[in-house]
Amino acid sequence: MEKMIVTEYGRPxxxxxxxxxxxxTMFLADERxxxxxxxxxxxxxxxxxxxxxxxxxxxxxxxxxxxxFTEDKKAVFDVNLEVFGIKxxxxxxxxxxxxxxxxxxxxxxxxxxxxxxxxxxVSFT
Numbered sequence: 001m002e003k004m005i006v007t008e009y010g011r012p013x014x015x016x017x018x019x020x021x022x023x024x025t026m027f028l029a030d031e032r033x034x035x036x037x038x039x040x041x042x043x044x045x046x047x048x049x050x051x052x053x054x055x056x057x058x059x060x061x062x063x064x065x066x067x068x069f070t071e072d073k074k075a076v077f078d079v080n081l082e083v084f085g086i087k088x089x090x091x092x093x094x095x096x097x098x099x100x101x102x103x104x105x106x107x108x109x110x111x112x113x114x115x116x117x118x119x120x121x122v123s124f125t
Contacts, residue, residue, distance in 0.1 A: 003075050005040070005066065008051035017042045021066050023059050026052065038062055057108045061086055064115045 003015040018040045026037040026049070034052040036059035041047055050066070053059040065086075090108070097103035114120035 005050065005069070006076065007040075007049065009049070011048065013040055013042070013048055013050075015070060017044070018070075019043050021050065021063050022047075023063065038066070055090075057112075058087060058090055060112060061090075061115065064112060068115065 004012050005015065005018075006012050020041050022039050022041055024037055024039055026034040028034065036053040036056050038050045038053065038059055039047045040050050051062060053062065093107050093111075094104055097107060111120070
């Protein structure tokens, strides 16, 4: 089986066709804005929406996890953050650090660093 991701909307994308993952603000026709959308830029030049997020931290963590998956042995990755508990985890961090935005940012920054460095194992095997 070829390695692929499944977008938040159920579209399968073969990883060998992905050039890179990127974030963009997405403006919708009804004047709504999705501030942090993650896209896959395909080798063909097509930009595919992988998922939409309400905050930068969730979008960045999603992108880090997609990069980890790219190097992992698992064949299919479903970009559904509810399954992995990322949204709930960030909500919990925000709750426990409610009195200090600085503490929240420190905790999230440390989480991102641990994910990028491999200190926090999120193997998909």
